[in-house]
Amino acid sequence: MPKRLSLFALPGIPLVEPGDDLCELIGASLERAGEGLLDGDVLVIAQKIVSKAEGRYVDLNTVEPSPRALELAAKTDKDPRLVELILSESNEIVRHRPGVLIVAHRLGFVLANAGIDSSNVAPQNDGQRVLLLPRDPDGTCARLRTELRARFNKNVAIVINDSVGRAWRVGTVGIALGAAGLESVVDLRGQSDLYGRKLAVSIVGLGDELAAAATILQGEGDEGLPVVLVRGLERSSDQGSGATLVRNEAEDLFR
Numbered sequence: 001m002p003k004r005l006s007l008f009a010l011p012g013i014p015l016v017e018p019g020d021d022l023c024e025l026i027g028a029s030l031e032r033a034g035e036g037l038l039d040g041d042v043l044v045i046a047q048k049i050v051s052k053a054e055g056r057y058v059d060l061n062t063v064e065p066s067p068r069a070l071e072l073a074a075k076t077d078k079d080p081r082l083v084e085l086i087l088s089e090s091n092e093i094v095r096h097r098p099g100v101l102i103v104a105h106r107l108g109f110v111l112a113n114a115g116i117d118s119s120n121v122a123p124q125n126d127g128q129r130v131l132l133l134p135r136d137p138d139g140t141c142a143r144l145r146t147e148l149r150a151r152f153n154k155n156v157a158i159v160i161n162d163s164v165g166r167a168w169r170v171g172t173v174g175i176a177l178g179a180a181g182l183e184s185v186v187d188l189r190g191q192s193d194l195y196g197r198k199l200a201v202s203i204v205g206l207g208d209e210l211a212a213a214a215t216i217l218q219g220e221g222d223e224g225l226p227v228v229l230v231r232g233l234e235r236s237s238d239q240g241s242g243a244t245l246v247r248n249e250a251e252d253l254f255r
Contacts, residue, residue, distance in 0.1 A: 005231070006231045007213060007214060007216075009225040009227070009228050009229075010026065010033060010035075010227040010228070010229060012028075012029050012032050012033075013025055013049070016048075016052040017052065017053075018053065018054070019053065020053045022045070022050065022053055022144060023144055023147035027148070027151050030229075035229065036154075037154040038231065039155045040231075040234050040236055041154065041157070041229060041231050042230040042231075042233055043144075043157070043159070043227060044160075044161050044214035044218075044228045045158065045161070045226065046161060046226035047133060047134060047161060048117075048226065050134045050137070051131050051132060051134050054134055054140075056134065057130070058085055058131075058132060059127035060079065060085075060128040061081075061128060063082075063084050064081075064084070065080035065081055065083065068087065069087055072096065072101065075097075076097070076098060077099055078101060085132070086114045087103075089103075089115075090103035090105055090106060091105070094110055100112065107246075108246040109164075109175075109177065111164045111165075114132075116132055116133075117130065118130045133162070137160045137242050138178040138241045138243055139178075140160065141160055141178040141242070144158045145157065145180045157179070157235075157236055157240075158182075159176045159179045159210055159242075160176065160178040160242070161174045161210075161211035161215060162174065162177050162211075163175075173208075174211035174214060174218075175212070175245070176208050177242050179241055181236055181237065181238065181240070182207060182236065182240045183236070183239075183240050184206055184207030184208075184242065184245055185205060185206065185207070186235070188203065189201065189202060189203065207240065207242060208245060210233070
């Protein structure tokens with residue numbers, strides 16, 4: 001049989017509010033679509049709905065910029081209140097110039113604006129709300145995996161994805177912020193190629209590959225399809241996580 005991988009965007013996921021049960025929303029969507037879960041399935045979940053369920057909103061009107069934030073805001077042409085939030089979510093300023101602020105997030109990711117975003121975030125009470133990244137993406141993936149296994153009696157994997165830019169390429173792609181039940185990094189070193197040569201440096205970021213593939217269906221605008229079911233992968237593991245995809249700072253030639 002040929003190898004085959006299928007991706008299916010779950011329909012009918014409602015707008016998520018703080019405190020919503022993501023397991024319940026996903027389970028109800030699967031049942032409405034006449035879909036179940038199979039052992040080995042992967043559910044890729046957009047970061048936005050995880051952050052919204054966790055209530056990771058901040059109203060910029062409540063933020064008081066520090067002197068450091070005011071200085072960086074002047075250099076980057078950004079709202080000082082947003083810069084203050086970026087600093088509070090970050091461990092290091094990696095690069096900055098007008099219009100760009102790249103940081104090392106407290107969770108290890110290197111990305112623009114600490115992942116803080118206002119797209120698809122509804123305003124409230126005339127405020128200027130933005131959304132922070134989830135508190136613990138790997139922990140959330142592990143919890144959802146346990147909850148879905150209890151509901152469907154199937155061993156599935158969970159990935160939380162988000163779109164980021166890259167140092168060498170134009171455009172954003174999806175990456176895995178968190179993962180559970182998945183071999184998110186596949187080390188091929190020592191295996192043979194077609195001609196029997198041993199692979200010396202081949203390490204595959206499988207979690208990121210799945211995250212990017214799911215982003216094609218999730219979209220970046222008003223699609224309203226935040227959860228994608230991936231079937232046919234057969235790469236389950238109890239050891240994988242999103243954290244394993246973050247390059248060690250000592251090996252990062254761009255920091």
